[in-house]
Amino acid sequence: MVRIAIDCMGGDHGLSVTIPACLRFIKLHPDVQLVLVGKQTEIEAALAKKKALELPQITIRHASEVVEMDEPPAQALRNKKDSSIRVCANLVKDGLASAFVSAGNTGALMAISRFVLKTLDSIDRPAIASSLPNMKGKGTLMLDLGANVDCDPSHLFQFAVMGSAFVKGIEGIDRPTVGLLNIGEEVIKGNEVVKKASELLRASELNFYGNVEGNDIYKGTTDVVVCDGFVGNVALKTSEGLAQMLGDIIKTEFKRGLWPKVAAVFAAPVLLRFKKRVDHRRYNGAALLGLKGIVIKSHGSADAYAFFHAIKRAYDAANGNLLDSIRLTMSHYVPLAAPAASSAGEAVVVPVEAKPDQVI
């Protein structure tokens, strides 16, 4: 049985989104246990409104504070020791939940999670990873999407390891292909950090495809695309902006005059199917990878449908033994990733059969 803690107060819409999403999730996954974290009376009122106070899958855990969406992370970490995010992180740390989901302030979520849960051994920095839809109909896992603006080659290498482990754990792909985001496919392309990261990846046992370019994300050339957080965040937000613009223009065109409106009626089922195929809400839920616990970040503006998918992601990550998968994959590369390492050739490769807890 999987128990997931939900920060019910986070995001732009708080309870009005998180409660309906939780109820829908329980309906479709009756085996789950959800710990609803936040202001008890407010949560109870929201549940009562939905006639869902007595559900056996739900427990409530009171948290007296809420981190504001624009609050400086350091302040939230220092001053709000009973925030809904902090309480969620503690539940995971204490083994009372396998994962937690929040749509709250990203910076604060990362700072608190890192402080409470700590990073996995041999991981320097956690990264934000999310799936983007691709032409193959699957998702391309991309990381980092904004946690680390200045990366050195070993960070990019660690992102590749974590991304591989994530896709392996969640999607069941045995040796996911990894692409290094660059401005050309040739080995000589790119800045110094990327060139050195490419050498580390080439020398590793990861299924390294080589350099990929921006368009490869949506082509689905590789299962994982690795980049620093600045580049990843720009790529993600640029995509959001383009999708928004195209959507708005197509809507405007179908409303312009009588004929387009008639055409819209005819085209509606097709356009709906199109919309469903590219609906970004289905891809909501970014993983904060590299922590000793599963943390899923929902988009702040998520609606109930999108937040539902973030819970689903936490559920899949917990079921897929994400942390064990990362630990095990990392264990192959400890000497390579550690700063004191001499060369990839000397890496002590731990047999895959070994229990992760024995090798870390």
Next chain:
Amino acid sequence: MVRIAIDCMGGDHGLSVTIPACLRFIKLHPDVQLVLVGKQTEIEAALAKKKALELPQITIRHASEVVEMDEPPAQALRNKKDSSIRVCANLVKDGLASAFVSAGNTGALMAISRFVLKTLDSIDRPAIASSLPNMKGKGTLMLDLGANVDCDPSHLFQFAVMGSAFVKGIEGIDRPTVGLLNIGEEVIKGNEVVKKASELLRASELNFYGNVEGNDIYKGTTDVVVCDGFVGNVALKTSEGLAQMLGDIIKTEFKRGLWPKVAAVFAAPVLLRFKKRVDHRRYNGAALLGLKGIVIKSHGSADAYAFFHAIKRAYDAANGNLLDSIRLTMSHYVPLAAPAASSAGEAVVVPVEAKPDQVI
């Protein structure tokens, strides 16, 4: 009268694209003079096929060599002194053409242009700038799109100056707004290079809006968006990939079964208008800014319609006195941009009335 040199041999399709584009351009702009550069007999044959050998707006300039699309730039620069790109650059350098257009090898085009034309005084590195469509129905000029993978703050600042001057010269906007591409709007966001560039821009007389995010490119939040070439290239190619995927999915959905095919007939005029509004070919033609001459790079895979727009961009840039505009704008910032400068406050501001040649 504007005279533009055309590299007829460049790009994936060479003469089969460049010649029809030139003929169409002459038809719509009979005041232009085009110098067709490349293998004379081949150009003559292509013109003869279109019964266009005797057009008064056309002259042919023979170039015996062609730079291959995958040729290393240094090799093209060293060994092919009579390539069509090189001859075009020489025509501009010698004042025999106001601008030139090529769909050839980007690296070679940049290397040859830089070698032959030299960079403008007080510009350290040329940048690649291109317009992207935005929700306001205009273009957002974005630079750098891949010429410079490692930039320091003063490079980003120079990109901002050149971008402003370009938009002013071409679009006639008096004080274009400039956004600095970042991963958040807050001043504290971003890496060190971006933070320092932000300080330079804030202290300048440019119309600096502040930080913008990826989605602002397509929102049209600012007239100009500045970033380093790595980030810009990734953003551009990610956009291309997403647009391609969305286009492919919508096509597939309209072909799936009888009803969608009927719907497609009804929706065709609307979809065509949509396609026209977001047609990237209309935005073809990136400017190599910062050189002592106007160089426009067409997409290598451009068709005749797209290549036509690249010629149009060269024509507008020449008519808009692009170089004078950049020189004049830069002249305000020479002390700021030069490495030896002490502070923006001490910048010698040259009156706008001054002739650029007197101040540079």
